[in-house]
Amino acid sequence: xxxxxxxxxxxxxxxxxxxxxxxxxxxxxxxxxxxxxxxxxxxxxxxxxxxxxxxxxxxxxxxxxxxxxxxxxxxxxxxxxxxxxxxxxxxxxxxxxxxxxxxxxxxxxxxxxxxxxxxxxx
Amino acid sequence: xxxxxxxxxxxxxxxxxxxxxxxxxxxxxxxxxxxxxxxxxxxxxxxxxxxxxxxxxxxxxxxxxxxxxxxxxxxxxxxxxxxxxxxxxxxxxxxxxxxxxxxxxxxxxxxxxxxxxxxxxxxxxxxxxxxxxxxxxx
Numbered sequence: 001x002x003x004x005x006x007x008x009x010x011x012x013x014x015x016x017x018x019x020x021x022x023x024x025x026x027x028x029x030x031x032x033x034x035x036x037x038x039x040x041x042x043x044x045x046x047x048x049x050x051x052x053x054x055x056x057x058x059x060x061x062x063x064x065x066x067x068x069x070x071x072x073x074x075x076x077x078x079x080x081x082x083x084x085x086x087x088x089x090x091x092x093x094x095x096x097x098x099x100x101x102x103x104x105x106x107x108x109x110x111x112x113x114x115x116x117x118x119x120x121x122x
Numbered sequence: 123x124x125x126x127x128x129x130x131x132x133x134x135x136x137x138x139x140x141x142x143x144x145x146x147x148x149x150x151x152x153x154x155x156x157x158x159x160x161x162x163x164x165x166x167x168x169x170x171x172x173x174x175x176x177x178x179x180x181x182x183x184x185x186x187x188x189x190x191x192x193x194x195x196x197x198x199x200x201x202x203x204x205x206x207x208x209x210x211x212x213x214x215x216x217x218x219x220x221x222x223x224x225x226x227x228x229x230x231x232x233x234x235x236x237x238x239x240x241x242x243x244x245x246x247x248x249x250x251x252x253x254x255x256x257x258x259x260x
Contacts, residue, residue, distance in 0.1 A: 004134055058140055060165050061227035089158040096234050
């Protein structure tokens, strides 16, 4: 649970649709790594981002604050942000901090991709 | 059962406290959701202690029964300048949205994720005491 090393991958899975898979401790460094990957995907033309947190069990508010900044950047560009594979505690933390007001949460990656298919050719 | 940790201010030392929560919480039968909630709370308390505490912090955790309900009690103590807990704002998403700074969530998360939180603070000593019952939800 307390494996701190962030393991991250990013991919453009369809036109305009970017996927980030992040597992590890979302602190300032982990949050920034996700933000950097998100920025690359957004600048590469992705208006829809899915962040898969399968394997992430521990977060802190500084890391989540950085995710809030990604969300605001996407919203400025009329983009869309979604998360999947959240633990109940991470889901509750996102709810408290307001991420779920603007981002959609899905139980798993397949469900997310199917749901987001209407916005991008997934 | 009691664990006492004297933690220096070094990067990611809060994970040592979270690891102890995982071990002690598991030993007293807490489910994974409760352990993860208590872990995030102790991480936030340690980050606050590191940011405002001015030096080493002490973390204590013990298994205690309160009103017939077993649980995990966690204390995080620092020697910082202290603050008025009653004046600490309860953060909300609407207050933060659009602001350039999004910090200040620590106490709000601790209060939301734990079943009971008490804070005593005066110059030279701040103690955050929090409880998570074994059977409580995340």
